[in-house]
Amino acid sequence: MRIGIIGCGQLARMMALAGLPLGIKFSFVADSGVDTDLSCVEGLGIIAPWQPGQSIEALYQALGKPDVITVEKEQVDLHLVQQLETYCTVRPSAASITQCKSRIKEKQLLAKLDIPCAPFTYQVDLAQSAATLGLPMVIKSLDEGYDGKNQWVVHDNDSLNTLAASENFGDHLIEQWIPFDKEVSLIGTRGHDGDIHFYPLTENVHRKGILIRSTAPAKHISPKMEAAAQDYMRRLLEAEDYVGVLAMELFVVGDQLLVNELAPRVHNSGHWTQMGATTCQFENHIRAVAGLPLGATTLTSKTGMLNLLGVAVPPMKALSSSSSLHWYNKESKPNRKLGHINFTAADYVSLDQQMDLAETHLY
Amino acid sequence: MRIGIIGCGQLARMMALAGLPLGIKFSFVADSGVDTDLSCVEGLGIIAPWQPGQSIEALYQALGKPDVITVEKEQVDLHLVQQLETYCTVRPSAASITQCKSRIKEKQLLAKLDIPCAPFTYQVDLAQSAATLGLPMVIKSLDEGYDGKNQWVVHDNDSLNTLAASENFGDHLIEQWIPFDKEVSLIGTRGHDGDIHFYPLTENVHRKGILIRSTAPAKHISPKMEAAAQDYMRRLLEAEDYVGVLAMELFVVGDQLLVNELAPRVHNSGHWTQMGATTCQFENHIRAVAGLPLGATTLTSKTGMLNLLGVAVPPMKALSSSSSLHWYNKESKPNRKLGHINFTAADYVSLDQQMDLAETHLY
Numbered sequence: 001m002r003i004g005i006i007g008c009g010q011l012a013r014m015m016a017l018a019g020l021p022l023g024i025k026f027s028f029v030a031d032s033g034v035d036t037d038l039s040c041v042e043g044l045g046i047i048a049p050w051q052p053g054q055s056i057e058a059l060y061q062a063l064g065k066p067d068v069i070t071v072e073k074e075q076v077d078l079h080l081v082q083q084l085e086t087y088c089t090v091r092p093s094a095a096s097i098t099q100c101k102s103r104i105k106e107k108q109l110l111a112k113l114d115i116p117c118a119p120f121t122y123q124v125d126l127a128q129s130a131a132t133l134g135l136p137m138v139i140k141s142l143d144e145g146y147d148g149k150n151q152w153v154v155h156d157n158d159s160l161n162t163l164a165a166s167e168n169f170g171d172h173l174i175e176q177w178i179p180f181d182k183e184v185s186l187i188g189t190r191g192h193d194g195d196i197h198f199y200p201l202t203e204n205v206h207r208k209g210i211l212i213r214s215t216a217p218a219k220h221i222s223p224k225m226e227a228a229a230q231d232y233m234r235r236l237l238e239a240e241d242y243v244g245v246l247a248m249e250l251f252v253v254g255d256q257l258l259v260n261e262l263a264p265r266v267h268n269s270g271h272w273t274q275m276g277a278t279t280c281q282f283e284n285h286i287r288a289v290a291g292l293p294l295g296a297t298t299l300t301s302k303t304g305m306l307n308l309l310g311v312a313v314p315p316m317k318a319l320s321s322s323s324s325l326h327w328y329n330k331e332s333k334p335n336r337k338l339g340h341i342n343f344t345a346a347d348y349v350s351l352d353q354q355m356d357l358a359e360t361h362l363y
Numbered sequence: 364m365r366i367g368i369i370g371c372g373q374l375a376r377m378m379a380l381a382g383l384p385l386g387i388k389f390s391f392v393a394d395s396g397v398d399t400d401l402s403c404v405e406g407l408g409i410i411a412p413w414q415p416g417q418s419i420e421a422l423y424q425a426l427g428k429p430d431v432i433t434v435e436k437e438q439v440d441l442h443l444v445q446q447l448e449t450y451c452t453v454r455p456s457a458a459s460i461t462q463c464k465s466r467i468k469e470k471q472l473l474a475k476l477d478i479p480c481a482p483f484t485y486q487v488d489l490a491q492s493a494a495t496l497g498l499p500m501v502i503k504s505l506d507e508g509y510d511g512k513n514q515w516v517v518h519d520n521d522s523l524n525t526l527a528a529s530e531n532f533g534d535h536l537i538e539q540w541i542p543f544d545k546e547v548s549l550i551g552t553r554g555h556d557g558d559i560h561f562y563p564l565t566e567n568v569h570r571k572g573i574l575i576r577s578t579a580p581a582k583h584i585s586p587k588m589e590a591a592a593q594d595y596m597r598r599l600l601e602a603e604d605y606v607g608v609l610a611m612e613l614f615v616v617g618d619q620l621l622v623n624e625l626a627p628r629v630h631n632s633g634h635w636t637q638m639g640a641t642t643c644q645f646e647n648h649i650r651a652v653a654g655l656p657l658g659a660t661t662l663t664s665k666t667g668m669l670n671l672l673g674v675a676v677p678p679m680k681a682l683s684s685s686s687s688l689h690w691y692n693k694e695s696k697p698n699r700k701l702g703h704i705n706f707t708a709a710d711y712v713s714l715d716q717q718m719d720l721a722e723t724h725l726y
Contacts, residue, residue, distance in 0.1 A: 020380060021380055021690070022688050023692055043407070043408065045406065278638070278707060279684075279687065292682050293682050293683050294684055295685075295686075295687060296707070300664065301641070314385065314386045319655050320656050322658075324646070327384070
């Protein structure tokens with residue numbers, strides 16, 4: 001079996017590394033304008049260069065006629081994905097990717113399925129949005145939204161007036177700013193037969209909009225909250241007839257959960273599953289898209305993940321008996337995700353201590 | 364960092380797959396006379412063909428000047444290993460590999476370290492050996508001994524006389540036949556700094572001399588027996604200043620343990636660690652030879668391994684939520700090790716049921 005992956009970054013790399021043991025072969029679509037650093041996936045399969053306008057037939061051939069195609073990101077050329085669907089199965093489907101690529105389509109889907117999220121406006125000007133939502137509020141572009149990119153918080157009327165004078169922002173999604181207690185995420189996976197498995201909720205800490213740390217399971221989450229999050233994701237997975245891993249970011253406000261964002265793919269906040277779950281998110285995504293039975297998502301230990309942002313060389317000295325390193329082979333740039341370390345411990349105190357120590361040492 | 368591996372089989376494959384996530388690069392020595400099927404390691408690094416008599420300098424260059432070299436088997440050209448040691452570190456050392464390559468050197472080492480093993484003779488003729496050891500007894504060649512190859516059991520005087528008339532067998536190792544209750548193995552790993560970690564004892568079942576099933580932890584093993592096995596291996600690791608994974612096969616006779624064989628490498632009876640331990644044997648071998656801290660060998664769940672011998676295609680249908688597949692991409696031949704399935708369960712009953720079902724389905 002051969003699986004094609006659209007994208008050549010670390011998520012493609014880790015999907016391939018999780019699928020190779022099963023005897024599956026991989027191919028990667030390198031969009032010439034976007035995928036400039038191919039070092040993550042070099043040596044792991046066929047790399048097929050492509051750019052918009054080029055033949056899809058030729059690309060499909062160059063990929064070695066994969067049995068199924070998947071994506072490592074939602075910011076893909078949707079026309080490419082739709083055209084590839086005429087050659088082989090694409091999982092998740094082009095329709096599911098489309099829903100998550102656009103912030104407004106995503107919000108509309110959440111609203112349609114009665115899934116709680118921050119109140120929002122769309123195609124409404126700034127002043128009216130402020131009147132509806134109150135301040136602060138968050139202005140978000142409709143796509144290219146990940147790692148906190150392309151979004152601005154408006155805190156007061158002065159800023160609002162300045163912004164309103166410069167641009168209408170009616171083509172943006174405008175959300176009420178949520179004073180959340182913390183951010184958590186749910187990683188779930190659905191097989192082609194409808195079987196669904198969830199990992200425990202994960203607690204995430206961001207730094208300048210970029211994920212820096214995850215802890216699983218998230219602390220102080222009641223069974224009721226866990227069940228609510230799973231219920232929301234189940235509605236999404238079933239409504240979309242979704243196949244593969246889906247990631248859902250949520251705000252915790254008291255004992256309530258509000259869905260913030262979806263990602264139709266494996267997710268940075270699920271990297272801990274490589275060390276702390278029976279089957280990691282990467283293998284489960286591969287199993288799902290390959291039409292294989294899903295693996296158990298059972299937690300094997302309290303686990304944490306620390307991203308290596310802009311760290312120049314693999315921090316081999318940070319390794320210990322209770323940690324493991326994943327290095328992506330990318331060229332180092334400030335704030336770039338170059339690798340991560342997973343940590344395991346019997347309790348949160350020991351886990352936090354290890355992660356604090358490593359973070360202090362690295363940053 | 365680059366690691367060179369002598370050998371191109373499934374053990375080389377799984378070491379590379381465990382080391383790639385750390386950002387380590389791999390090269391493989393393909394001995395032209397032995398490593399005819401390279402499909403296990405294709406795509407995972409540089410494959411450098413070599414045959415005895417060829418330049419070691421050229422081989423070292425072709426391997427991309429690795430920082431360290433290791434082996435996937437003890438049946439290697441010792442001259443090659445010794446010569447490579449003049450170019451870079453070899454772990455375990457040529458001296459350690461030499462000890463385990465020859466059955467008699469291995470027995471002499473065990474005897475020297477007071478480690479219990481089956482009584483044996485060497486350079487003694489068959490009749491005298493039978494007088495010393497009693498019948499049945501086992502005749503073993505001095506090397507090329509793995510998967511039950513090159514050994515014969517002599518059950519009675521008639522067979523003894525027939526064999527004695529045909530050949531002297533004085534250059535063979537002759538052992539007392541041990542009526543063991545079961546076979547277990549211990550996988551241990553030692554870092555360059557002397558740190559030692561052991562996995563729990565594993566229970567093994569062979570079919571026609573080839574391992575078919577492993578279960579970890581082994582059943583009905585007292586803490587005293589576990590401690591004895593660890594003590595034996597610790598003596599070996601320290602006596603040899605050994606770096607890397609060492610495997611030790613033992614016979615269980617009542618509450619006694621007798622060491623049967625050693626392997627200076629990752630071992631088939633440790634494949635279960637991919638699913639049932641915090642760090643698998645492959646990653647720990649790579650960490651050890653790379654000079655990194657070892658990973659925890661803690662058991663995460665009761666785990667079993669079923670070898671896929673001569674199975675023509677990857678048995679994707681045998682996969683379940685509590686099992687994972689490892690397929691080696693080798694050409695199928697009868698009884699050839701083509702892959703394995705790992706199983707996990709909360710208790711032995713459920714584990715055995717799953718493995719029985721898969722075994723019945725496959726064979």
